[in-house]
Amino acid sequence: MSRDILVLDHLCKSFGPVEVTRDVNLVIREGERHALIGPNGAGKSTLFHLISGNYKPTSGSIRLDGDEIGGLDPARVNRRGLARSFQITNIFSGLSVAENLRLAVMRRYGLQFNFWRRVTHLRRVNAEVDDLLQKIRLTAKARSIAGDLPYSDQRSLEIGMTLASDPKVILLDEPMAGMSHEETEYTTDLIRDITAGRTLMIVEHDMDVIFTLADRITVLVYGEIIATGTPQQIRESARVKEAYLGEEAG
């Protein structure tokens, strides 16, 4: 039985009088791919902002691997082992693919100055970069300038940089936004590959992606969780159909 890696407990967030996150209780298990869905304005982004430290909870708690992270700033949350990828914001577009990955790997060793004196350690960084290049299928483009790559390759690189910190939990925020059907299929497959054995939370509007990728799905409506379950349970839930999926559920 896998352990609980991320636990949201009676989590609430209000902006003035408006309650946007309402008593959210959710347990993410280590190693699962968990999707968060819900209609526009349901509060998905707000929940991600709370988890990643961009927003402070009004009340309630967020525990990552047993430690309270609710209210910590994003850099601290990141150091505790939570990486969030949003579009292509972490990429240095003037650097090559390999240089971007190298920086991301080096950031993990950042403060250990002695580390850089040892050639063996540099070799270790190079090996990690090679491994990441392979995982994100960009080995052949290692020397290409990141900003010149097609958008979907830039998204792959961004996801690779998220992985470089070896996080306990990865949050992916609408990874397929702006992609063609082919790019979406490719990236879904890539995400499935590289998150094997890792814990993933994903917000995505494309229902085909969600239902192929997720082990479990949570449905948020008006800031409240109305259901959590396997794709099949969510597909069959009358409450979800009524509140959200409508005719799409078939």
Ligand SMILES: Nc1ncnc2c1ncn2[C@@H]1O[C@H](COP(=O)(O)OP(=O)(O)OP(=O)(O)O)[C@@H](O)[C@H]1O
């Ligand atoms: N900083 C803010 N101040 C006031 N209201 C906010 C703020 N951020 C979000 N909201 C409100 O909270 C609600 C939830 O927004 P949020 O962006 O979290 O929803 P979402 O599910 O991510 O939507 P979408 O699918 O459209 O991205 C919306 O009604 C929004 O107007």
